[in-house]
Amino acid sequence: xxxxxxxxxxxxxxxxxxxxxxxxxxxxxxxxxxxxxxxxxxxxxxxxxxxxxxxxxxxxxxxxxxxxxxxxxxxxxxxxxxxxxxxxxxxxxxxxxxxxxxxxxxxxxxxxxxxxxxxxxxxxxxxxxxxxxxxxxxxxxxxxxxxxxxxxxxxxxxxxxxxxxxxxxxxxxxxxxxxxxxxxxxxxxxxxxxxxxxxxxxxxxxxxxxxxxxxxxxxxxxxxxxxxxxxxxxxxxxxxxxxxxxxxxxxxxxxxxxxxxxxxxxxxxxxxxxxxxxxxxxxxxxxxxxxxxxxxxxxxxxxxxxxxxxxxxxxxxxxxxxxxxxxxxxxxxxxxx
Amino acid sequence: xxxxxxxxxxxxxxxxxxxxxxxxxxxxxxxxxxxxxxxxxxxxxxxxxxxxxxxxxxxxxxxxxxxxxxxxxxxxxxxxxxxxxxxxxxxxxxxxxxxxxxxxxxxxxxxxxxxxxxxxxxxxxxxxxxxxxxxxxxxxxxxxxxxxxxxxxxxxxxxxxxxxxxxxxxxxxxxxxxxxxxxxxxxxxxxxxxxxxxxxxxxxxxxxxxxxxxxxxxxxxxxxxxxxxxxxxxxxxxxxxxxxxxxxxxxxxxxxxxxxxxxxxxxxxxxxxxxxxxxxxxxxxxxxxxxxxxxxxxxxxxxxxxxxxxxxxxxxxxxxxxxxxxxxxxxxxxxxxxxxxxxxxxxxxxxxxxxxxxxxxxxxxxxxxxxxxxxxxxxxxxxxxxxxxxxxxxxxxxx
Numbered sequence: 177x178x179x180x181x182x183x184x185x186x187x188x189x190x191x192x193x194x195x196x197x198x199x200x201x202x203x204x205x206x207x208x209x210x211x212x213x214x215x216x217x218x219x220x221x222x223x224x225x226x227x228x229x230x231x232x233x234x235x236x237x238x239x240x241x242x243x244x245x246x247x248x249x250x251x252x253x254x255x256x257x258x259x260x261x262x263x264x265x266x267x268x269x270x271x272x273x274x275x276x277x278x279x280x281x282x283x284x285x286x287x288x289x290x291x292x293x294x295x296x297x298x299x300x301x302x303x304x305x306x307x308x309x310x311x312x313x314x315x316x317x318x319x320x321x322x323x324x325x326x327x328x329x330x331x332x333x334x335x336x337x338x339x340x341x342x343x344x345x346x347x348x349x350x351x352x353x354x355x356x357x358x359x360x361x362x363x364x365x366x367x368x369x370x371x372x373x374x375x376x377x378x379x380x381x382x383x384x385x386x387x388x389x390x391x392x393x394x395x396x397x398x399x400x401x402x403x404x405x406x407x408x409x410x411x412x413x414x415x416x417x418x419x420x421x422x423x424x425x426x427x428x429x430x431x432x433x434x435x436x437x438x439x440x441x442x443x444x445x446x447x448x449x450x451x452x453x454x455x456x457x458x459x460x461x462x463x464x465x466x467x468x469x470x471x472x473x474x475x476x477x478x479x480x481x482x483x484x485x486x487x488x489x490x491x492x493x494x495x496x497x498x499x500x501x502x503x504x505x506x507x508x509x510x511x512x513x
Numbered sequence: 514x515x516x517x518x519x520x521x522x523x524x525x526x527x528x529x530x531x532x533x534x535x536x537x538x539x540x541x542x543x544x545x546x547x548x549x550x551x552x553x554x555x556x557x558x559x560x561x562x563x564x565x566x567x568x569x570x571x572x573x574x575x576x577x578x579x580x581x582x583x584x585x586x587x588x589x590x591x592x593x594x595x596x597x598x599x600x601x602x603x604x605x606x607x608x609x610x611x612x613x614x615x616x617x618x619x620x621x622x623x624x625x626x627x628x629x630x631x632x633x634x635x636x637x638x639x640x641x642x643x644x645x646x647x648x649x650x651x652x653x654x655x656x657x658x659x660x661x662x663x664x665x666x667x668x669x670x671x672x673x674x675x676x677x678x679x680x681x682x683x684x685x686x687x688x689x690x691x692x693x694x695x696x697x698x699x700x701x702x703x704x705x706x707x708x709x710x711x712x713x714x715x716x717x718x719x720x721x722x723x724x725x726x727x728x729x730x731x732x733x734x735x736x737x738x739x740x741x742x743x744x745x746x747x748x749x750x751x752x753x754x755x756x757x758x759x760x761x762x763x764x765x766x767x768x769x770x771x772x773x774x775x776x777x778x779x780x781x782x783x784x785x786x787x788x789x790x791x792x793x794x795x796x797x798x799x800x801x802x803x804x805x806x807x808x809x810x811x812x813x814x815x816x817x818x819x820x821x822x823x824x825x826x827x828x829x830x831x832x833x834x835x836x837x838x839x840x841x842x843x844x845x846x847x848x849x850x851x852x853x854x855x856x857x858x859x860x861x862x863x864x865x866x867x868x869x870x871x872x873x874x875x876x877x878x879x880x881x882x883x884x885x886x887x888x889x890x891x892x893x894x895x896x897x898x899x900x901x902x903x904x905x906x907x908x909x910x911x912x
Binding site: 348389418 | 824
């Protein structure tokens with residue numbers, strides 16, 4: 177809490193942060209009520225999960241969980257939240273009704289990110305320390321497969337048809353495409369330095385991979401896994417080193433993509449068809465992961481350094497509000513209730 | 514046992530090739546590197562700083578493992594040969610044997626003169642050298658060489674990184690205390706240059722004479738406690754005591770013992786460095802964990818420089834599909850090269866002298882206090898170029 181307070185105090189004298197606050201305050205007046213969903217935000221340093229009521233756009237509760245929670249994922253029905261507790265070397269299961277930890281899953285050391293199979297039966301986890309993607313049977317809570325990948329596995333993604341599991345490896349600089357049936361890699365695609373998130377377009381035709389250090393997004397042809405285009409970012413007044421793409425989300429209609437640019441404190445809005453950056457939305461500091469509300473109307477961003485979450489209105493591309501959360505917010509997932 | 518290993522190797526080979534087949538269709542290539550290293554002084558003031566037997570090479574070996582993890586998807590295999598020199602050994606002589614064995618990439622942890630001799634001996638032999646330790650600015654300026662890449666930051670980069678922070682703290686009046694060896698003088702000059710560059714003032718420069726003697730003693734603190742106040746007495750008013758002691762003679766004695774209650778920086782206290790065992794930000798904890806697991810000790814700056822050097826070779830090989838030093842050099846010096854090395858931003862090469870651009874960590878050996886460049890020190894191309902000699906001032910002509 178001390179960290180949070182002092183950072184907020186400091187941000188008040190930061191002219192950049194002040195303009196964000198002003199913008200948010202202005203926009204909030206115009207905000208319309210959102211659908212009543214629940215957003216979960218993992219606070220990496222707070223060792224907690226902040227729960228946000230998306231209708232009110234307010235934090236309602238903070239739950240203490242395991243150490244260094246980062247990647248989080250919801251079960252199909254939203255009843256369970258799987259939390260990578262990196263410093264505890266395990267996955268915690270949070271019952272979202274009881275709001276208590278009901279179990280743990282073995283994960284191997286330092287789990288960071290995870291994704292649930294479409295049928296909800298398997299959880300795929302990236303294990304940074306062992307260069308493995310681990311598949312866990314959720315029902316039996318047993319590891320069913322370890323798939324060797326590159327150095328420092330990170331981002332996890334599944335193709336819309338569930339046939340391809342994608343893992344990015346931060347030091348190998350590849351996207352590994354894994355057949356979910358055989359659990360074998362069938363393609364390795366080199367991308368720019370330190371790949372983080374991987375995201376399929378909703379129609380499954382393209383796989384986008386963000387490279388944090390390289391500063392680019394690689395667009396990979398899903399049918400013929402090769403990089404067909406690279407998207408670069410330029411923000412006036414910012415050095416190229418400050419532009420560090422991490423989290424990505426496509427609008428439900430697939431027409432626009434949002435890319436969080438880390439210490440550039442902005443979310444880029446990209447036209448999916450032309451790959452042109454249309455807009456940079458100023459959010460909080462070190463914007464990291466993104467999640468859309470289930471109705472696709474609002475985008476939530478975790479801003480690690482400013483200890484808040486920004487809410488973006490997808491239709492108007494305006495930043496509506498920033499919501500104070502715990503220390504160093506990292507992951508975000510939004511449930512229907 | 515041999516039989517068992519054979520089966521294992523065959524099985525492992527099949528497993529690997531099964532992985533590699535669908536990947537980028539490249540011919541299998543071997544990338545051979547060597548690590549030539551001269552012994553480092555074991556006479557350190559703190560026993561925590563006594564170098565381990567695998568100092569430096571441990572970092573390179575970890576990067577070889579990392580490169581091989583990537584390499585199995587690309588049909589590339591990396592290896593490094595450890596070449597520890599004894600006092601008096603000629604690095605150039607060692608080079609000939611390496612070249613005969615097909616080594617094209619040499620990581621060098623050598624004093625400046627030996628590094629220069631090695632670079633000149635390697636000329637025309639198709640060998641690239643990666644300086645993982647020598648911080649002398651002369652190696653990047655008047656004595657720069659086209660076959661040498663500098664992974665270690667220079668004295669001027671270290672000094673500038675420290676100066677930016679001290680100026681940001683408004684500690685502008687420096688009492689500079691330097692050792693009596695030539696290496697200490699080089700660091701002192703870099704610190705004086707940094708003070709001038711960023712608007713600090715050296716209110717006094719004093720030499721601490723090395724009168725000889727060992728560093729280990731059972732009741733040394735009793736004497737030191739009386740010695741250091743006297744050595745630092747009667748200085749004009751100052752904000753920070755800056756030490757230039759590359760020879761491990763006095764700097765670590767200064768904190769808590771100096772006459773005036775002032776913070777210490779430079780060779781002790783708040784030190785500028787390229788890496789430290791306490792650095793964990795930007796995913797560095799992952800590298801620290803891997804290193805600890807493998808070597809049962811913390812990764813120091815020399816280990817890390819060697820890791821970065823070997824990763825640069827791996828990165829260039831995976832991007833170009835080649836082990837040809839000409840092609841590797843072309844990639845490293847070209848516009849597409851950038852390496853992720855856990856310091857919060859991409860690191861690239863200064864094309865004019867082949868120095869790796871990098872943030873400078875400032876820490877006390879237990880925590881990282883700050884990372885330079887500091888906010889507000891602006892530059893027209895890269896803020897990292899506020900650290901060290903910039904392109905317009907360089908004396909380097911690569912050849």
